[in-house]
Amino acid sequence: MEKDTVRLIPLGGVREVGKNMLAIECGQDIIIIDCGVKFPDEDLMGIDLVIPDITYLKQNKERVKAVIITHGHEDHIGGIPFFLREINVPIYGTKLTLGLISCRLEEHGLAKQAELRLINAESILDLGVFKVEFFRVNHSIPDGVGVAIRTPQGLIVHSGDFKLDQTPIDGQVVDFAKLASYGEEGVLLFICDSTNVERLEYTPSEKKVGETFNQVFGKAKKRIIVATFASNVHRVQQIVDSAVKYGRKVAVVGRSMLNVVAVSMELGYLTMPAGTLIEIDEISDLPPEKTLIITTGSQGEPMAALTRMAARNHRQIDIEPGDTVVISATPIPGNQKLVSRTINNLFKLGANVVYKDLAMVHVSGHAGQEEIKLMINFLKPKFTLPFHGEYRHLVTFAKLAQNMGMPKESVLITAIGDRVTCKDQQVYLDGRVPSGSVYVDGLGVGDVGQVVLRDRQHLSKDGIVIVVLTVDKQKQAIVAGPDIISRGFIYMREAEELLVEAKAKVDTALSKVQGDKFTEWAYVKSLIRDSLSSFLFEKTKRRPVILPVIMEV
C-alpha cells in the first residue's frame, strides 16, 4: 500500500454492512470507528451475541491507534470488551457514551485496563496521519456525534447514526454551519447512515412523542407504566417531564433502565425536580394516580420487567384494571410476536394499552430520505458510502443519490471485509481482508460454528434418537442393547409400538453384521442410522438426528 493511500474497511455490521465497526488505514496508522455487536437472528440458535471478526486488526495490531465511538448504543459499543482483550488502545467518546462504556466494561471486569478519553463536539484529535474532528448529531440517544477525518487523500465525513431534529429535546440542533463549511472545503467521501432510507419523508421530531405523552397522561385515571428503550434518554426525559406536569412521582424498574437513568442523571443528561424519583418499594404508599413507572420490556423480551408484569410474575408490580400502559417503541423486526403477546396480556389484565398502531408514541432516530438529501446537499461529497441497514437500504440509497445527480460510480456499495481505497481523488473497491462474524455463546467466543449450529437447528426440528449398544469385541457379540432413547422426537410413553418396531429394525440391521465387520464401528453405525432413519421417516415423516453409540467391553 502506497504511503498516502487511504483505505476504509467495514468489519462489522448490524445486518450486512459496516455499521458497527469501520477501520480506516493509511501508512502506519489505523483508526477504528465504533465497535459494536449485533444480535443473533433466530436461526443462530442459542447464540447470545455476534461480534466482528477482527483477524485483520490483530494481524496489524501495532498500527491500530484508537477507537472512536460515535454514540452509546449496544451496536456501537457492545464489542468493546471483546476487542480490548485483543487490542488495548485508547477509546474516544463523548461524556454519556463513555459513561455507558464504563458500565459495560465494569460488567466484564475490564474497567481498569481500558483507557477512555473524553471528547466533545469541538475536540480535534491528532491520530497519526489522521486529524479527526466531530460534529453534534441527533439520534435516539443523547450525545451522538458524526466524525470528520482529514486524511492525506482529503476529507472523509462519517455521519454516525443520525437524524436532523429541528426541535431536539436537549436543544442541541445539528451544527449546520460546520457541515456547510466541510462542503465548502470539499468532501471526498461521505459515509452515511442509510437505515431509514426507505422512509420517503422527514423523520418526525422526538418532541412529537412528548405531545402524545401529555395527551395520554392527562387522561389517565390510575397508574401509568411506560416502556421504552433504556438508552433513549430524551424519551425518558419527556416521560419524566410529563409525569411532573401531571403531579406524578416516578419509579424506575428493569436493570438496564436503572443503569442508564443512574448514569444519565449523574452526568446531567437527565434532570428532574428533587423528590420526583422514588424507589419502586415506595410506590405502593402512594395513590395510583400519583405514580408513573418507567420500565424496560418494550420489545417483549421474555425476561424484561414489562413482559413479566404482563404475565403477572413481576415481583413488585401488579397491573390493575384501568392502569395505562404505554409501549413507547416500535417492534424490531423479529420481535413483533413477542410485543404482541405482551400487549394481549396487558389487555387481559384490563389495562388501557397505548402502542404505536393507535398513537404516536414512538419516532425513529434515523434520518429519512429528506434528511439524507439535506446532508448530501450540505456536504456536496464526491463519493458516498451508505453503511447502515441491509443491502436493500444500500441500493435504495444509491438510487436516491443518483436521483440527486450523482454518477452511479460515486456511490459505493460495500460488504463486510471490502477494502475501499481512496487514491488520486478516486474512491473504489479494491480487494478484501479476512472478516466475518464470531459467535458468542455464554463464555465461549467463537467455539460455536456452523457444525454446532446445524446440529441445533436439526435437533430443534425433530429431536434426537439415540441407539446404544455394548459389544464384546472378542466374542464378536452384542452383550447389551440395542436400547433406543429419544428427546424431542415423540412422546415415548405413548409410542411404545413404534419403539418396539424401531428396535426390531435395528436388530435386523445388526444381524447382518458378520465376523470382522463387527469391529468396524463406522460401518455398524451407518447400518443403524440408515435402517432407523428410513423406518422413522416412513412412519412419522420426521427426520430426527440419529446417534448410534457403541460401547466396547
Next chain:
Amino acid sequence: MEKDTVRLIPLGGVREVGKNMLAIECGQDIIIIDCGVKFPDEDLMGIDLVIPDITYLKQNKERVKAVIITHGHEDHIGGIPFFLREINVPIYGTKLTLGLISCRLEEHGLAKQAELRLINAESILDLGVFKVEFFRVNHSIPDGVGVAIRTPQGLIVHSGDFKLDQTPIDGQVVDFAKLASYGEEGVLLFICDSTNVERLEYTPSEKKVGETFNQVFGKAKKRIIVATFASNVHRVQQIVDSAVKYGRKVAVVGRSMLNVVAVSMELGYLTMPAGTLIEIDEISDLPPEKTLIITTGSQGEPMAALTRMAARNHRQIDIEPGDTVVISATPIPGNQKLVSRTINNLFKLGANVVYKDLAMVHVSGHAGQEEIKLMINFLKPKFTLPFHGEYRHLVTFAKLAQNMGMPKESVLITAIGDRVTCKDQQVYLDGRVPSGSVYVDGLGVGDVGQVVLRDRQHLSKDGIVIVVLTVDKQKQAIVAGPDIISRGFIYMREAEELLVEAKAKVDTALSKVQGDKFTEWAYVKSLIRDSLSSFLFEKTKRRPVILPVIMEV
C-alpha cells in the same frame, strides 16, 4: 340445555379466538362455521400445523349436521381433512371455495368420502332448527360469503372475513340491501371480523393495486416477476390484465400458484385472452420484455419459487440485472426477516425490486374501523362478538363498539372453548367445553405435546451431552465408559480439554457410588447429571440437555 337455547362455541383460532372454527348448537343440532388450521409460532419447533381440538364435537358427533365454509383460505379450510376423518358430514361452500377444498382433499386421499355441497349467495339451507342464508362479501380471495343464521333465539349474522370494497375486481359489491334488511328485521348477535380493527381508516380497494401494477409494468424494460399469495385470485387477475395491456405473455411458477390458477381458470374466476398463458419452459423463447412470471414466495418461505430465484437456485428462472420484481404482499408478522432476505438477494442480482415500503403493491383483505362501523350501523345488532385477530384486536373492537354507543355488556370477548349462550334475548358467556390446539408434525396428529416441545426448545439452545456407561451388575463395576458425546453443544474437536475435565468429573461422581447403590440407576444418573451440569455451566455458561445412559451386561 333447554330446547331452544342457542350456544356458540369458538373452537379454533388463527391466534387466540374463534376465527377458524365456530360451532353453533341448539337442541339436537350443531352446525360448524369454518374448519381451518393455524400456522405454528416459532416456539412450536418442528410443528407443521395446529388444528382445533374437536373433543367436544366428537362427544356430540351424532348432533353435528354440517360444516359451512365462508371462503377458501387455509385458515378456514385447512382443517377439513383432519375433521372429516373423525366426523364426516356435508360441507357447504361456494364454487371456488369447494374447488380449493377438493384440491386439499385429493392431497389427503379423501376426495371420495367427502360430501361437498355447492351454495351461492342466494342459497337458503335448512339445517335442523337452523335456517341459513348467505351474503356476498369482499375479501382477498373471491367468492367469500357471510352467513345469516335464523335460530330459535333470533338472527345471528357472521361476517366471514370481509372488507367493503366499493370497486371490487369482480364487480360483486356487497349486498347492502340484504344487510340493511337484516338490520330492519333485528339482529340478535353480529359476529364480526376484527383482524384489521387497529386500522383507523377504510381499507383501500383492491383496484388501487392494479393502478400501481400499470405504473410499474409500464416502465419495466426487461422481464417482470410478481410474487403474491396464490389464493388472491383478484390480484392475479390484475397482474394478468396489466401484463396483457403491456403486451406480455404470462407464465406461472410455484405449486400452490399453479393449483389455484388452474382451479380459478377452470371455474371461471380468472380469465385472460387466449394465448396469454404460456408454459414456463417457453419463456426463454421470448424476449424478456415480452414476459411476466407470477410466482409464490411473497413471504420469503424458504422453499418457495421466488425465494429460490433470489438465491439463484431455481431450476428454470435466472433473474437478470434490470428485471423488475414486485412483491405484492405484506410480510405476515414473523416473516419480516425472511422477506427482507429475499429483497436483499434480489437487489444483489441487480433486479429492480418493488415492495410495499416503496409503492402501493398490496392492500389488506380485512375491514378497517370505518367499514366495521358501517356494518354495525347496517345490522344494528343487539350484541356483537369480534372473532378475528388477537386479544388486542378484540379489546379495540369493544372500544369501537362502545364509542358507537353500544353498552359494554353487548360486546362479547371470548376465548377458545367458551360457551356463548343466547337465551331470552340475551347473549352471555356461560361455562366452557374441552378445547385447545392439536399439533400436527409430519404424520403425527397430537403425538407431540409440551414435553417434546420443551425438549426441542432446550436442545435448540445449548444442544445435548450424552454420557454412556456399561455396568456389570454382578461385579458392581463399570466395564465400559463413561463416554461423553455431544451434539449442538460445542465443537468437540476443539474442546478436548473440556471433554477430559468433564470425564474426570463424571469419574469422580461415579467413584462415590458404593455397593448396592450401583444398581439404583436413577441415583447414578442424577449423580452424573448434577456433576456434569454444574461443571459445564461454570465453564461455558451453557445448559445443554444432559442425558446419562447406563447399559447393563
